[in-house]
Amino acid sequence: xxxxxxxxxxxxxxxxxxxxxxxxxxxxxxxxxxxxxxxxxxxxxxxxxxxxxxxxxxxxxxxxxxxxxxxxxxxxxxxxxxxxxxxxxxxxxxxxxxxxxxxxxxxxxxxxxxxxxxxxxxxxxxxxxxxxxxxxxxxxxxxxxxxxxxxxxxxxxxxxxxxxxxxxxxxxxxxxxxxxxxxxxxxxxxxxxxxxxxxxxxxxxxxxxxxxxxxxxxxxxxxxxxxxxxxxxxxxxxxxxxxxxxxxxxxxxxxxxxxxxxxxxxxxxxxxxxxxxxxxxxxxxxxxxxxxxxxxxxxxxxxxxxxxxxxxxxxxxxxxxxxxxxxxxxxxxxxxxxx
Numbered sequence: 001x002x003x004x005x006x007x008x009x010x011x012x013x014x015x016x017x018x019x020x021x022x023x024x025x026x027x028x029x030x031x032x033x034x035x036x037x038x039x040x041x042x043x044x045x046x047x048x049x050x051x052x053x054x055x056x057x058x059x060x061x062x063x064x065x066x067x068x069x070x071x072x073x074x075x076x077x078x079x080x081x082x083x084x085x086x087x088x089x090x091x092x093x094x095x096x097x098x099x100x101x102x103x104x105x106x107x108x109x110x111x112x113x114x115x116x117x118x119x120x121x122x123x124x125x126x127x128x129x130x131x132x133x134x135x136x137x138x139x140x141x142x143x144x145x146x147x148x149x150x151x152x153x154x155x156x157x158x159x160x161x162x163x164x165x166x167x168x169x170x171x172x173x174x175x176x177x178x179x180x181x182x183x184x185x186x187x188x189x190x191x192x193x194x195x196x197x198x199x200x201x202x203x204x205x206x207x208x209x210x211x212x213x214x215x216x217x218x219x220x221x222x223x224x225x226x227x228x229x230x231x232x233x234x235x236x237x238x239x240x241x242x243x244x245x246x247x248x249x250x251x252x253x254x255x256x257x258x259x260x261x262x263x264x265x266x267x268x269x270x271x272x273x274x275x276x277x278x279x280x281x282x283x284x285x286x287x288x289x290x291x292x293x294x295x296x297x298x299x300x301x302x303x304x305x306x307x308x309x310x311x312x313x314x315x316x317x318x319x320x321x322x323x324x325x326x327x328x329x330x331x332x333x334x335x336x337x338x339x
Contacts, residue, residue, distance in 0.1 A: 278313025
């Protein structure tokens with residue numbers, strides 16, 4: 001039985017292990033144990049304080065296999081990017097160059113550094129153990145976040161972005177970083193990636209402000225701009241199906257695409273409902289068609305089946321009710337897992 005809940009300090013060892021397995025480019029689950037401890041502490045504070053407006057809080061969740069007693073996945077939400085530390089990205093623009101003498105017209109793509117001080121909410125940090133990448137588990141681990149945001153809209157911005165992991169080898173080599181960042185920072189990609197989590201001031205200190213002409217970059221770097229890591233393709237497709245679209249911006253380190261959507265326009269949010277549990281039945285439906293969350297302070301989410309009752313309210317199986325910690329009379333939010 002799989003359930004999603006807020007991460008706690010008891011999960012630190014397992015999250016550290018998963019961060020080391022996940023490879024590079026997942027900044028929301030850093031490989032540094034003490035930094036990860038700090039992030040979990042910040043997340044616990046975020047859940048506890050019941051924010052009335054977004055101020056950059058981080059909410060870290062884990063997926064736990066209760067039968068095995070093992071955390072098998074994680075994902076997170078950042079309520080607002082920017083603020084004291086700007087959100088940096090490259091915006092891709094195209095300029096037209098024309099020579100009447102040579103009768104040549106060229107469209108040249110350029111990268112422009114963007115520093116956003118009051119940005120949208122962000123989802124990130126999604127990692128699922130390979131042996132659990134089946135039966136819609138990855139979909140649950142990603143999409144439940146939007147039901148949580150829909151339940152607590154005051155905590156988040158109306159726009160949501162996702163920085164999709166770009167092309168980085170398992171050894172931590174990024175062709176894009178080697179073509180640009182290495183020349184100005186003189187450090188390798190893994191170190192820059194980690195430093196960006198701890199303190200972004202070094203970006204403002206050293207990153208060039210002038211446009212970067214893409215044709216001047218090595219072909220190995222040009223080829224990965226806006227491309228995603230092989231393991232990230234399914235996640236990108238799923239988010240696009242839900243309503244995310246390209247922003248025309250890429251990450252400044254490995255050039256992964258940044259996508260965005262209005263929270264209220266996402267398919268799972270539009271189709272979601274909030275209703276009271278009227279009946280709990282012993283039998284478990286073979287159809288795990290819905291993503292379901294509770295609405296209490298002790299947040300939980302799971303896959304299951306929701307049946308609307310003609311006389312009002314919804315019916316849940318005992319299994320789903322137990323995973324969510326809900327009783328008759330308490331509310332749940334739910335939506336179909338797939339369009």
